[in-house]
Amino acid sequence: AQSVTQLGSHVSVSEGALVLLRCNYSSSVPPYLFWYVQYPNQGLQLLLKYTTGATLVKGINGFEAEFKKSETSFHLTKPSAHMSDAAEYFCAVRGNTGGFKTIFGAGTRLFVKA
Amino acid sequence: KAGVTQTPRYLIKTRGQQVTLSCSPISGHRSVSWYQQTPGQGLQFLFEYFSETQRNKGNFPGRFSGRQFSNSRSEMNVSTLELGDSAFYLCASSFFGGGVEETQYFGPGTRLLVL
Numbered sequence: 061a062q063s064v065t066q067l068g069s070h071v072s073v074s075e076g077a078l079v080l081l082r083c084n085y086s087s088s089v090p091p092y093l094f095w096y097v098q099y100p101n102q103g104l105q106l107l108l109k110y111t112t113g114a115t116l117v118k119g120i121n122g123f124e125a126e127f128k129k130s131e132t133s134f135h136l137t138k139p140s141a142h143m144s145d146a147a148e149y150f151c152a153v154r155g156n157t158g159g160f161k162t163i164f165g166a167g168t169r170l171f172v173k174a
Numbered sequence: 175k176a177g178v179t180q181t182p183r184y185l186i187k188t189r190g191q192q193v194t195l196s197c198s199p200i201s202g203h204r205s206v207s208w209y210q211q212t213p214g215q216g217l218q219f220l221f222e223y224f225s226e227t228q229r230n231k232g233n234f235p236g237r238f239s240g241r242q243f244s245n246s247r248s249e250m251n252v253s254t255l256e257l258g259d260s261a262f263y264l265c266a267s268s269f270f271g272g273g274v275e276e277t278q279y280f281g282p283g284t285r286l287l288v289l
Contacts, residue, residue, distance in 0.1 A: 096280075103178070103264055103280030150217065161230045162207070162278070164217035 062087045062153050066165035074173045079123075079138040081168045083151030086132065093134040094152040094162070095125055104150065110134065121145070146172045176201065178267050178281035186287045192253040195284050199246050199267030205229075206248040207278065208240060211262040223248050224270075252286075260288045 067082035085091055092111050096104040108119025115127040125136045134151060151165040179198045187193050199206050207230075208220040219232040223242035237256075242248045246267075252259055262285050266278040 101262075101283070101285070103282050104266075105280070106277055109277070161219050161222065161232070163219070164209075166216045 064165035072171040073141045079141045081136040083134045092154045096150045098148045180281040195250045197248045197265035203267035205268045207266045209264045255288045
């Protein structure tokens, strides 16, 4: 069975500071990993995804994530936070079973202080 | 190209009633998935449809059902509503859905309140 654990339901950073959102996964098959962002009362937008190949993945809005198999982690980072980054972020895993049975983490709400 | 649309955006129902939510995928997309989002349980997978067939199903009671039409539009139905069904319902579409590398595009969601 696959699962995703996001460490920290809330993270607060100052504008311009490093953003680090943690995600650990459990999967019995090679995982496909995703980060999504959700703004209030809106759907989810894909930030980035890891399927195969390079373990450092660059996404939109300056975000990137590194797949570390040995640590079963896929942490999301951004060098410098912007006020517009304040949102909820979801890490997700999808196994190679066909179709889209995506398993989401509980989410991390990012607050950005001026 | 228009994005995924969901109707209605907001809905209030009472216990025991039934509700139907609609999702229109991006033109050309054939896979539609549904998710329930609640503060307590987070985002949970309901089911996925591809070419009018349910291909994957999450762990929800039989009161939750869905279907997909030949134009790929999908509906989700919840019968005998319970207070716990109050949630944000999201649908997502993708072109084929057979490859995990495909991107799912999410709609704006439907907020359902059951009184």
